[in-house]
Amino acid sequence: MTQDTVLIVGAGPSGLTAAANVAAAGYKAVIVEKEDVLGGAPILSGYAKLVPSGEWAKDAIGRMVSRVEDDDRVTIHKGVKVEKFEGEAGDFTATLSNGETVSAGATVLATGFTHFDSINKPEWGFGTFEDVLTTTQMEQMVAAGKIACPSDGRVPERVCILLCVGSRDRQIGREWCSKICCTVSANLAMEIKELSPETDVFIYYMDIRTYGLYEDKFYWKSQEEFKTKFVKARIAEVTASGDGRLLVKGEDTLVKRPIVIPFDIVVHAIGMDPNMENPEIAQVFGVGLEKHGFIERAEHYTNTCGTTRKGVYSCGAAYGPETIDDSIAQGAAAAGRAVGDLHALVQKAS
Protein backbone atom coordinates (compact mmCIF):
# COMPACT_ATOMS: atom_id res chain seq x y z
CA MET A 1 0.00 0.00 0.00
CA THR A 2 1.84 3.11 -1.18
CA GLN A 3 -1.07 5.50 -1.20
CA ASP A 4 -0.90 6.02 2.54
CA THR A 5 2.73 7.17 2.48
CA VAL A 6 4.37 10.50 1.64
CA LEU A 7 8.12 10.68 0.97
CA ILE A 8 9.67 13.87 2.30
CA VAL A 9 13.11 14.83 1.07
CA GLY A 10 14.93 17.12 3.46
CA ALA A 11 14.49 17.68 7.19
CA GLY A 12 14.74 21.44 7.57
CA PRO A 13 11.90 23.63 8.85
CA SER A 14 9.64 22.95 5.85
CA GLY A 15 10.34 19.20 5.63
CA LEU A 16 9.88 18.65 9.36
CA THR A 17 6.56 20.51 9.21
CA ALA A 18 5.42 18.57 6.16
CA ALA A 19 6.22 15.27 7.94
CA ALA A 20 4.39 16.30 11.10
CA ASN A 21 1.31 17.37 9.14
CA VAL A 22 1.25 14.24 6.97
CA ALA A 23 1.38 12.15 10.15
CA ALA A 24 -1.26 14.28 11.86
CA ALA A 25 -3.61 13.61 8.94
CA GLY A 26 -3.27 9.88 9.60
CA TYR A 27 -0.83 9.13 6.77
CA LYS A 28 2.72 7.82 7.01
CA ALA A 29 5.71 10.08 6.38
CA VAL A 30 9.15 8.87 5.34
CA ILE A 31 11.88 11.48 5.79
CA VAL A 32 15.10 11.18 3.79
CA GLU A 33 17.81 13.56 5.00
CA LYS A 34 21.29 13.62 3.45
CA GLU A 35 22.94 14.96 6.63
CA ASP A 36 23.40 12.98 9.82
CA VAL A 37 21.38 15.47 11.87
CA LEU A 38 17.88 16.79 11.43
CA GLY A 39 16.92 20.47 11.44
CA GLY A 40 18.34 21.83 8.21
CA ALA A 41 20.22 25.11 7.82
CA PRO A 42 19.32 26.61 11.24
CA ILE A 43 20.93 23.65 12.99
CA LEU A 44 23.68 22.77 10.50
CA SER A 45 24.89 26.40 10.33
CA GLY A 46 24.42 27.05 14.06
CA TYR A 47 22.04 30.01 13.84
CA ALA A 48 21.64 32.06 17.03
CA LYS A 49 18.23 33.59 17.79
CA LEU A 50 15.63 33.21 15.09
CA VAL A 51 13.72 36.00 13.36
CA PRO A 52 11.10 37.01 14.33
CA SER A 53 10.46 34.88 17.44
CA GLY A 54 13.80 35.60 19.12
CA GLU A 55 13.93 31.97 20.23
CA TRP A 56 17.26 30.16 20.06
CA ALA A 57 17.42 28.02 16.89
CA LYS A 58 18.41 24.89 18.80
CA ASP A 59 15.34 25.21 21.00
CA ALA A 60 12.76 26.12 18.36
CA ILE A 61 13.99 23.79 15.63
CA GLY A 62 14.80 21.19 18.32
CA ARG A 63 11.09 21.04 19.17
CA MET A 64 10.26 20.45 15.51
CA VAL A 65 12.81 17.64 15.36
CA SER A 66 11.59 15.88 18.48
CA ARG A 67 7.99 16.19 17.29
CA VAL A 68 8.71 14.02 14.23
CA GLU A 69 11.16 11.74 16.07
CA ASP A 70 8.47 10.94 18.63
CA ASP A 71 5.83 10.25 15.98
CA ASP A 72 5.24 6.55 15.17
CA ARG A 73 3.90 7.44 11.75
CA VAL A 74 7.20 9.08 10.75
CA THR A 75 10.15 7.00 9.53
CA ILE A 76 13.50 8.79 9.33
CA HIS A 77 16.50 7.96 7.12
CA LYS A 78 19.55 10.05 8.02
CA GLY A 79 22.77 10.39 6.05
CA VAL A 80 21.22 9.07 2.85
CA LYS A 81 20.02 10.49 -0.44
CA VAL A 82 17.42 9.42 -2.97
CA GLU A 83 19.33 7.99 -5.94
CA LYS A 84 16.53 6.77 -8.12
CA PHE A 85 12.91 7.82 -8.29
CA GLU A 86 10.38 6.02 -10.49
CA GLY A 87 6.67 5.65 -10.95
CA GLU A 88 3.82 8.07 -11.09
CA ALA A 89 1.52 10.00 -8.78
CA GLY A 90 0.02 7.47 -6.36
CA ASP A 91 2.76 4.92 -6.89
CA PHE A 92 6.34 6.12 -6.62
CA THR A 93 9.38 4.02 -5.70
CA ALA A 94 12.50 5.73 -4.40
CA THR A 95 15.81 3.92 -4.15
CA LEU A 96 18.06 5.31 -1.43
CA SER A 97 21.86 5.51 -1.39
CA ASN A 98 21.93 2.86 1.35
CA GLY A 99 20.17 0.42 -0.98
CA GLU A 100 16.78 0.55 0.70
CA THR A 101 13.64 1.37 -1.26
CA VAL A 102 10.71 3.50 -0.20
CA SER A 103 7.27 3.26 -1.74
CA ALA A 104 5.18 6.38 -1.56
CA GLY A 105 2.10 7.84 -3.20
CA ALA A 106 3.41 11.38 -3.14
CA THR A 107 6.71 13.18 -2.58
CA VAL A 108 7.54 16.53 -1.04
CA LEU A 109 10.87 18.09 -2.03
CA ALA A 110 11.88 20.14 1.00
CA THR A 111 15.43 20.39 -0.22
CA GLY A 112 16.07 23.99 0.77
CA PHE A 113 18.92 26.21 -0.30
CA THR A 114 22.69 26.66 -0.04
CA HIS A 115 24.26 29.71 1.61
CA PHE A 116 26.08 31.95 -0.86
CA ASP A 117 29.82 31.29 -0.73
CA SER A 118 31.51 34.65 -0.16
CA ILE A 119 34.63 33.36 -1.92
CA ASN A 120 32.72 34.26 -5.08
CA LYS A 121 33.01 37.93 -4.13
CA PRO A 122 36.78 38.05 -3.52
CA GLU A 123 37.06 41.87 -3.56
CA TRP A 124 35.18 41.97 -0.25
CA GLY A 125 37.97 40.17 1.56
CA PHE A 126 36.39 36.92 2.68
CA GLY A 127 38.97 34.16 2.71
CA THR A 128 41.74 36.79 2.57
CA PHE A 129 41.31 38.48 5.95
CA GLU A 130 40.51 36.60 9.13
CA ASP A 131 38.22 39.33 10.41
CA VAL A 132 35.92 39.18 7.40
CA LEU A 133 33.07 36.86 8.32
CA THR A 134 29.68 35.77 7.00
CA THR A 135 26.39 36.25 8.80
CA THR A 136 26.31 32.54 9.63
CA GLN A 137 29.77 32.75 11.24
CA MET A 138 28.70 35.83 13.15
CA GLU A 139 25.56 33.96 14.28
CA GLN A 140 27.82 31.24 15.60
CA MET A 141 29.90 33.85 17.45
CA VAL A 142 26.72 35.26 18.99
CA ALA A 143 25.55 31.77 19.92
CA ALA A 144 28.94 31.21 21.61
CA GLY A 145 28.32 34.38 23.62
CA LYS A 146 31.42 36.50 22.93
CA ILE A 147 32.12 39.11 20.24
CA ALA A 148 35.83 39.17 19.36
CA CYS A 149 38.04 39.57 16.30
CA PRO A 150 39.08 36.11 15.07
CA SER A 151 42.57 37.45 14.22
CA ASP A 152 43.68 38.40 17.73
CA GLY A 153 40.69 38.10 20.03
CA ARG A 154 40.32 41.84 20.68
CA VAL A 155 36.88 43.31 21.25
CA PRO A 156 35.91 45.15 18.06
CA GLU A 157 35.37 48.91 18.31
CA ARG A 158 33.42 48.82 15.10
CA VAL A 159 31.67 46.11 13.13
CA CYS A 160 30.07 46.62 9.75
CA ILE A 161 27.59 44.39 8.00
CA LEU A 162 27.55 44.55 4.20
CA LEU A 163 24.12 43.77 2.76
CA CYS A 164 23.35 42.06 -0.55
CA VAL A 165 26.44 39.84 -0.65
CA GLY A 166 25.47 37.26 -3.25
CA SER A 167 22.08 38.82 -3.85
CA ARG A 168 20.86 41.33 -6.43
CA ASP A 169 24.15 41.05 -8.26
CA ARG A 170 24.07 40.34 -11.98
CA GLN A 171 27.88 40.27 -12.10
CA ILE A 172 27.86 36.93 -10.32
CA GLY A 173 24.54 35.68 -11.66
CA ARG A 174 22.47 36.28 -8.55
CA GLU A 175 19.52 38.25 -9.83
CA TRP A 176 17.32 37.78 -6.80
CA CYS A 177 16.77 39.40 -3.42
CA SER A 178 17.39 36.88 -0.67
CA LYS A 179 14.57 38.41 1.32
CA ILE A 180 15.77 37.72 4.85
CA CYS A 181 19.27 39.25 5.05
CA CYS A 182 18.11 42.82 5.88
CA THR A 183 16.07 41.60 8.81
CA VAL A 184 18.63 39.03 9.92
CA SER A 185 21.35 41.71 9.78
CA ALA A 186 19.31 44.18 11.84
CA ASN A 187 18.71 41.38 14.33
CA LEU A 188 22.41 40.50 14.34
CA ALA A 189 23.36 44.14 14.89
CA MET A 190 21.20 44.16 18.02
CA GLU A 191 22.66 40.87 19.24
CA ILE A 192 26.21 42.19 18.77
CA LYS A 193 25.41 45.39 20.66
CA GLU A 194 23.75 43.40 23.42
CA LEU A 195 26.80 41.18 23.92
CA SER A 196 29.33 43.95 23.35
CA PRO A 197 27.90 47.38 24.25
CA GLU A 198 31.15 49.19 23.40
CA THR A 199 31.00 47.97 19.79
CA ASP A 200 29.40 50.28 17.22
CA VAL A 201 27.59 48.48 14.42
CA PHE A 202 27.16 49.92 10.92
CA ILE A 203 25.03 48.42 8.16
CA TYR A 204 25.96 49.29 4.56
CA TYR A 205 22.90 49.04 2.33
CA MET A 206 21.51 49.67 -1.15
CA ASP A 207 18.02 49.74 0.28
CA ILE A 208 16.46 48.17 3.32
CA ARG A 209 13.91 45.43 2.83
CA THR A 210 12.69 44.60 6.31
CA TYR A 211 9.25 43.99 4.89
CA GLY A 212 5.92 43.52 6.66
CA LEU A 213 6.02 43.30 10.44
CA TYR A 214 9.84 43.25 10.48
CA GLU A 215 9.83 47.01 9.97
CA ASP A 216 9.50 48.22 13.55
CA LYS A 217 10.60 45.06 15.33
CA PHE A 218 13.94 44.91 13.57
CA TYR A 219 14.77 47.93 11.40
CA TRP A 220 13.41 50.61 13.71
CA LYS A 221 14.39 48.85 16.90
CA SER A 222 17.99 48.29 15.79
CA GLN A 223 18.24 51.97 14.89
CA GLU A 224 16.37 53.51 17.77
CA GLU A 225 17.25 51.27 20.70
CA PHE A 226 20.57 49.74 19.66
CA LYS A 227 22.07 52.72 17.80
CA THR A 228 22.83 50.78 14.64
CA LYS A 229 24.00 53.19 11.94
CA PHE A 230 22.63 52.61 8.45
CA VAL A 231 24.92 53.89 5.69
CA LYS A 232 23.73 54.05 2.12
CA ALA A 233 26.84 53.01 0.32
CA ARG A 234 27.98 50.52 -2.22
CA ILE A 235 31.22 48.80 -1.26
CA ALA A 236 34.02 48.45 -3.79
CA GLU A 237 36.53 46.49 -1.76
CA VAL A 238 37.71 45.48 1.68
CA THR A 239 41.45 45.75 2.31
CA ALA A 240 43.87 45.78 5.24
CA SER A 241 44.77 49.05 6.92
CA GLY A 242 48.28 48.03 7.81
CA ASP A 243 47.68 48.42 11.55
CA GLY A 244 45.61 45.30 12.02
CA ARG A 245 42.28 46.76 11.05
CA LEU A 246 40.24 46.49 7.87
CA LEU A 247 39.45 49.29 5.45
CA VAL A 248 36.06 49.35 3.80
CA LYS A 249 36.20 51.27 0.53
CA GLY A 250 33.28 52.42 -1.50
CA GLU A 251 31.02 55.32 -2.25
CA ASP A 252 28.59 56.90 0.17
CA THR A 253 25.82 57.54 -2.32
CA LEU A 254 24.03 60.09 -0.12
CA VAL A 255 27.12 62.22 0.48
CA LYS A 256 28.33 61.47 -3.06
CA ARG A 257 31.85 60.94 -1.77
CA PRO A 258 34.33 58.09 -1.76
CA ILE A 259 34.77 56.50 1.67
CA VAL A 260 37.64 54.57 3.21
CA ILE A 261 36.52 53.67 6.73
CA PRO A 262 38.40 51.54 9.27
CA PHE A 263 36.60 48.56 10.84
CA ASP A 264 37.57 45.69 13.11
CA ILE A 265 35.15 43.10 11.76
CA VAL A 266 33.39 43.07 8.39
CA VAL A 267 30.37 40.77 8.09
CA HIS A 268 28.95 39.63 4.75
CA ALA A 269 25.16 39.31 4.84
CA ILE A 270 25.21 36.31 2.56
CA GLY A 271 22.21 35.47 0.43
CA MET A 272 20.43 32.25 -0.40
CA ASP A 273 21.60 30.32 -3.45
CA PRO A 274 19.62 27.47 -4.97
CA ASN A 275 20.58 24.20 -3.30
CA MET A 276 23.89 23.39 -4.95
CA GLU A 277 22.58 19.88 -5.58
CA ASN A 278 19.51 21.11 -7.46
CA PRO A 279 20.75 19.90 -10.88
CA GLU A 280 21.06 16.39 -9.42
CA ILE A 281 17.75 16.69 -7.56
CA ALA A 282 16.01 17.87 -10.73
CA GLN A 283 17.41 14.91 -12.65
CA VAL A 284 16.61 12.26 -10.04
CA PHE A 285 13.06 13.46 -9.40
CA GLY A 286 12.30 14.56 -12.95
CA VAL A 287 11.28 18.07 -11.97
CA GLY A 288 12.15 21.34 -13.69
CA LEU A 289 14.21 24.22 -12.31
CA GLU A 290 13.28 27.85 -12.83
CA LYS A 291 15.72 30.29 -14.42
CA HIS A 292 17.69 31.03 -11.23
CA GLY A 293 18.11 27.34 -10.46
CA PHE A 294 15.46 26.89 -7.76
CA ILE A 295 12.71 24.26 -8.06
CA GLU A 296 10.17 25.38 -10.66
CA ARG A 297 6.82 26.20 -9.15
CA ALA A 298 3.69 24.89 -10.86
CA GLU A 299 0.76 27.18 -11.58
CA HIS A 300 0.27 28.44 -8.06
CA TYR A 301 -3.39 29.40 -7.85
CA THR A 302 -4.93 25.93 -8.15
CA ASN A 303 -1.82 23.74 -7.98
CA THR A 304 -0.30 25.12 -4.79
CA CYS A 305 3.05 23.59 -3.83
CA GLY A 306 3.17 21.77 -7.16
CA THR A 307 6.22 21.16 -9.35
CA THR A 308 6.47 20.24 -13.02
CA ARG A 309 5.81 16.60 -12.07
CA LYS A 310 2.43 15.38 -10.88
CA GLY A 311 2.54 13.94 -7.38
CA VAL A 312 5.81 15.71 -6.55
CA TYR A 313 5.38 18.79 -4.37
CA SER A 314 7.77 21.31 -2.95
CA CYS A 315 7.92 23.98 -0.26
CA GLY A 316 10.14 26.48 1.52
CA ALA A 317 13.53 27.66 0.28
CA ALA A 318 13.63 24.98 -2.42
CA TYR A 319 11.36 27.33 -4.41
CA GLY A 320 13.45 30.43 -3.77
CA PRO A 321 14.73 32.52 -0.85
CA GLU A 322 12.33 32.03 2.03
CA THR A 323 11.95 32.84 5.71
CA ILE A 324 11.83 30.09 8.30
CA ASP A 325 8.27 31.02 9.26
CA ASP A 326 7.03 30.91 5.67
CA SER A 327 8.95 27.71 5.01
CA ILE A 328 7.05 26.16 7.90
CA ALA A 329 3.72 27.40 6.54
CA GLN A 330 4.58 26.07 3.10
CA GLY A 331 5.61 22.72 4.58
CA ALA A 332 2.15 22.44 6.10
CA ALA A 333 0.59 23.47 2.78
CA ALA A 334 2.63 20.88 0.85
CA ALA A 335 1.57 18.18 3.32
CA GLY A 336 -2.03 19.24 2.80
CA ARG A 337 -1.65 19.00 -0.97
CA ALA A 338 0.04 15.60 -0.77
CA VAL A 339 -2.48 13.90 1.50
CA GLY A 340 -5.41 15.65 -0.22
CA ASP A 341 -4.37 14.34 -3.62
CA LEU A 342 -3.73 10.84 -2.21
CA HIS A 343 -7.17 10.89 -0.62
CA ALA A 344 -8.71 11.89 -3.96
CA LEU A 345 -6.93 8.99 -5.69
CA VAL A 346 -8.33 6.50 -3.17
CA GLN A 347 -11.83 7.98 -3.51
CA LYS A 348 -11.61 7.71 -7.31
CA ALA A 349 -10.49 4.04 -7.15
CA SER A 350 -13.30 2.94 -4.84
Place this chain on the structure above:
Amino acid sequence: MAIHEKSLIEAERLLQHDSLVVDGVDVSGHWNTMITPRTIKDYDDDFEAKIQTYSGAENVHRCWQCGSCTNSCTMYAQNVQFNPRYWIYLTRLGLTDELIKDKDIIWQCVSCNKCTNICPKDVKPEGVMKALAHWMEEEGITEKSPSTIFDEEFAEQIYHYGRIEDSKVMKNFFKKSGQPLIQGWLVEFTKRMMKGLPIAHGFRMGMNVIFTPKTKSWGKTGEVLQAYVREQKEAAHG
Protein backbone atom coordinates in the same frame (compact mmCIF):
# COMPACT_ATOMS: atom_id res chain seq x y z
CA MET B 1 48.22 71.62 -19.23
CA ALA B 2 45.51 73.55 -17.56
CA ILE B 3 42.91 71.70 -15.55
CA HIS B 4 39.65 72.81 -17.12
CA GLU B 5 37.46 71.24 -14.44
CA LYS B 6 38.76 73.47 -11.67
CA SER B 7 35.40 75.17 -11.40
CA LEU B 8 33.92 71.84 -10.28
CA ILE B 9 36.41 71.44 -7.44
CA GLU B 10 36.13 73.13 -4.06
CA ALA B 11 38.70 75.94 -3.94
CA GLU B 12 40.28 74.65 -0.72
CA ARG B 13 41.14 71.33 -2.39
CA LEU B 14 43.20 72.93 -5.14
CA LEU B 15 46.90 73.12 -4.30
CA GLN B 16 48.99 75.33 -6.52
CA HIS B 17 52.26 77.26 -6.19
CA ASP B 18 52.34 80.54 -8.05
CA SER B 19 55.99 80.05 -8.81
CA LEU B 20 57.82 76.77 -8.51
CA VAL B 21 60.95 75.35 -10.11
CA VAL B 22 61.55 71.60 -9.85
CA ASP B 23 64.92 70.25 -11.02
CA GLY B 24 65.47 73.40 -12.99
CA VAL B 25 62.11 73.15 -14.74
CA ASP B 26 59.72 76.03 -14.24
CA VAL B 27 56.36 74.59 -13.25
CA SER B 28 54.78 77.78 -12.00
CA GLY B 29 51.02 78.25 -11.86
CA HIS B 30 48.69 75.58 -13.19
CA TRP B 31 51.61 73.33 -14.20
CA ASN B 32 52.00 72.24 -10.57
CA THR B 33 48.31 72.03 -9.65
CA MET B 34 47.45 69.16 -7.33
CA ILE B 35 44.03 68.25 -5.99
CA THR B 36 43.61 66.86 -2.48
CA PRO B 37 41.49 63.71 -2.37
CA ARG B 38 37.82 63.98 -1.42
CA THR B 39 37.75 60.64 0.35
CA ILE B 40 35.95 60.40 3.69
CA LYS B 41 38.38 58.66 6.03
CA ASP B 42 36.45 58.23 9.25
CA TYR B 43 33.32 58.97 11.25
CA ASP B 44 33.07 60.93 14.49
CA ASP B 45 31.27 58.23 16.45
CA ASP B 46 30.29 60.54 19.31
CA PHE B 47 28.86 63.41 17.28
CA GLU B 48 25.31 62.13 17.02
CA ALA B 49 25.10 61.72 20.80
CA LYS B 50 26.52 65.20 21.24
CA ILE B 51 23.90 66.82 19.01
CA GLN B 52 21.22 64.80 20.81
CA THR B 53 22.04 66.66 24.01
CA TYR B 54 20.60 69.83 22.45
CA SER B 55 16.92 70.21 23.05
CA GLY B 56 14.93 69.33 19.93
CA ALA B 57 17.51 66.94 18.46
CA GLU B 58 16.85 63.99 20.76
CA ASN B 59 15.29 61.88 18.00
CA VAL B 60 17.88 62.42 15.28
CA HIS B 61 18.96 58.76 15.50
CA ARG B 62 15.56 57.67 14.24
CA CYS B 63 16.08 59.09 10.75
CA TRP B 64 15.97 56.59 7.88
CA GLN B 65 16.54 59.13 5.11
CA CYS B 66 13.10 59.11 3.51
CA GLY B 67 13.49 62.78 2.57
CA SER B 68 10.04 63.95 3.69
CA CYS B 69 11.62 66.86 5.58
CA THR B 70 13.51 68.22 2.60
CA ASN B 71 10.51 67.61 0.39
CA SER B 72 8.28 69.70 2.62
CA CYS B 73 10.88 72.34 3.48
CA THR B 74 10.10 76.02 3.00
CA MET B 75 13.77 76.90 2.69
CA TYR B 76 14.48 74.06 0.25
CA ALA B 77 11.90 75.63 -2.07
CA GLN B 78 14.03 78.79 -1.98
CA ASN B 79 17.43 77.15 -2.14
CA VAL B 80 18.07 73.51 -3.02
CA GLN B 81 21.28 73.63 -1.01
CA PHE B 82 19.10 73.74 2.10
CA ASN B 83 18.64 70.01 2.71
CA PRO B 84 17.68 68.88 6.24
CA ARG B 85 17.68 65.19 5.24
CA TYR B 86 21.33 65.46 4.15
CA TRP B 87 22.46 67.27 7.30
CA ILE B 88 20.69 64.71 9.48
CA TYR B 89 22.60 61.96 7.65
CA LEU B 90 25.90 63.82 8.20
CA THR B 91 24.99 64.29 11.86
CA ARG B 92 24.19 60.60 12.34
CA LEU B 93 27.50 59.48 10.86
CA GLY B 94 29.51 62.30 12.43
CA LEU B 95 30.73 63.83 9.16
CA THR B 96 31.39 67.19 10.80
CA ASP B 97 33.67 68.56 8.07
CA GLU B 98 30.84 68.19 5.59
CA LEU B 99 28.41 69.90 7.96
CA ILE B 100 30.76 72.82 8.49
CA LYS B 101 30.82 73.41 4.73
CA ASP B 102 27.13 74.35 5.03
CA LYS B 103 27.56 76.57 8.09
CA ASP B 104 26.23 79.59 6.25
CA ILE B 105 22.98 77.85 5.24
CA ILE B 106 21.93 75.63 8.15
CA TRP B 107 20.92 78.52 10.42
CA GLN B 108 18.48 79.79 7.80
CA CYS B 109 15.73 77.39 8.96
CA VAL B 110 12.58 79.46 9.48
CA SER B 111 11.00 76.99 11.93
CA CYS B 112 7.82 76.58 9.92
CA ASN B 113 7.81 73.01 11.27
CA LYS B 114 6.34 71.45 8.14
CA CYS B 115 9.09 68.83 8.50
CA THR B 116 8.14 68.16 12.11
CA ASN B 117 4.59 67.56 10.96
CA ILE B 118 5.41 65.25 8.08
CA CYS B 119 8.32 63.21 9.49
CA PRO B 120 7.17 59.56 9.65
CA LYS B 121 9.67 58.71 12.37
CA ASP B 122 9.13 61.75 14.58
CA VAL B 123 12.70 63.00 14.14
CA LYS B 124 11.73 66.69 14.53
CA PRO B 125 14.13 67.95 11.83
CA GLU B 126 13.46 71.57 12.79
CA GLY B 127 14.88 70.83 16.23
CA VAL B 128 17.93 69.25 14.62
CA MET B 129 18.50 72.35 12.49
CA LYS B 130 18.36 74.53 15.60
CA ALA B 131 20.67 72.17 17.47
CA LEU B 132 23.22 72.24 14.65
CA ALA B 133 23.07 76.04 14.50
CA HIS B 134 23.61 76.23 18.28
CA TRP B 135 26.46 73.74 18.15
CA MET B 136 28.19 75.76 15.44
CA GLU B 137 27.75 78.94 17.44
CA GLU B 138 29.13 77.35 20.60
CA GLU B 139 32.10 75.91 18.75
CA GLY B 140 32.81 79.29 17.18
CA ILE B 141 32.24 77.89 13.70
CA THR B 142 29.66 80.56 13.05
CA GLU B 143 29.43 84.04 14.55
CA LYS B 144 27.26 84.49 17.60
CA SER B 145 23.70 85.34 16.63
CA PRO B 146 22.25 88.65 17.90
CA SER B 147 19.90 86.75 20.21
CA THR B 148 22.85 84.89 21.78
CA ILE B 149 24.69 88.18 22.30
CA PHE B 150 21.59 89.66 23.91
CA ASP B 151 21.15 86.61 26.18
CA GLU B 152 24.78 86.82 27.27
CA GLU B 153 24.59 90.49 28.14
CA PHE B 154 21.32 89.94 30.00
CA ALA B 155 22.77 87.02 31.99
CA GLU B 156 26.00 88.86 32.76
CA GLN B 157 24.12 91.75 34.34
CA ILE B 158 21.99 89.35 36.38
CA TYR B 159 25.08 87.50 37.66
CA HIS B 160 26.79 90.72 38.55
CA TYR B 161 24.02 92.95 39.91
CA GLY B 162 21.12 90.60 40.58
CA ARG B 163 19.03 92.78 38.29
CA ILE B 164 19.10 94.37 34.86
CA GLU B 165 19.00 97.96 33.82
CA ASP B 166 17.06 98.08 30.52
CA SER B 167 18.97 100.93 28.97
CA LYS B 168 22.30 99.40 29.92
CA VAL B 169 21.35 96.03 28.40
CA MET B 170 20.33 97.78 25.19
CA LYS B 171 23.46 99.92 25.11
CA ASN B 172 25.83 96.99 25.58
CA PHE B 173 23.85 94.77 23.20
CA PHE B 174 24.12 97.40 20.46
CA LYS B 175 27.80 97.78 21.12
CA LYS B 176 28.57 94.04 21.11
CA SER B 177 26.45 93.34 18.05
CA GLY B 178 28.01 96.22 16.14
CA GLN B 179 24.89 98.35 15.93
CA PRO B 180 24.85 102.17 16.25
CA LEU B 181 23.84 103.40 19.69
CA ILE B 182 21.59 106.07 18.26
CA GLN B 183 18.81 104.47 16.28
CA GLY B 184 15.78 106.28 14.87
CA TRP B 185 13.17 104.10 16.53
CA LEU B 186 14.95 104.31 19.87
CA VAL B 187 15.16 108.09 19.77
CA GLU B 188 11.41 108.27 19.03
CA PHE B 189 10.71 105.71 21.75
CA THR B 190 12.69 107.66 24.35
CA LYS B 191 11.08 110.97 23.36
CA ARG B 192 7.56 109.64 23.81
CA MET B 193 8.48 107.89 27.07
CA MET B 194 10.01 111.06 28.53
CA LYS B 195 6.73 112.97 27.87
CA GLY B 196 4.82 111.11 30.55
CA LEU B 197 7.70 110.23 32.85
CA PRO B 198 7.77 111.79 36.34
CA ILE B 199 10.99 113.74 36.78
CA ALA B 200 12.01 111.83 39.92
CA HIS B 201 11.64 108.52 38.11
CA GLY B 202 13.72 109.75 35.18
CA PHE B 203 16.41 110.91 37.57
CA ARG B 204 16.49 107.50 39.30
CA MET B 205 16.84 105.76 35.95
CA GLY B 206 19.74 108.02 35.02
CA MET B 207 21.47 107.31 38.35
CA ASN B 208 20.94 103.57 37.93
CA VAL B 209 22.66 103.62 34.55
CA ILE B 210 25.64 105.42 35.99
CA PHE B 211 26.02 103.64 39.33
CA THR B 212 24.16 100.34 38.67
CA PRO B 213 23.40 99.30 42.26
CA LYS B 214 23.21 95.61 43.13
CA THR B 215 20.08 93.93 44.43
CA LYS B 216 20.03 93.99 48.25
CA SER B 217 21.97 91.12 49.89
CA TRP B 218 23.02 89.83 46.44
CA GLY B 219 26.35 88.76 47.93
CA LYS B 220 27.63 85.56 46.33
CA THR B 221 24.28 84.67 44.76
CA GLY B 222 25.54 85.68 41.32
CA GLU B 223 28.58 83.40 41.51
CA VAL B 224 26.47 80.47 42.72
CA LEU B 225 23.95 81.06 39.95
CA GLN B 226 26.68 81.25 37.33
CA ALA B 227 28.30 78.06 38.58
CA TYR B 228 24.96 76.28 38.51
CA VAL B 229 24.24 77.38 34.91
CA ARG B 230 27.72 76.26 33.88
CA GLU B 231 27.21 72.86 35.51
CA GLN B 232 23.87 72.39 33.79
CA LYS B 233 25.37 73.26 30.41
CA GLU B 234 28.26 70.89 30.91
CA ALA B 235 25.91 68.13 32.01
CA ALA B 236 23.89 68.64 28.83
CA HIS B 237 26.61 69.16 26.23
CA GLY B 238 29.77 67.81 27.86
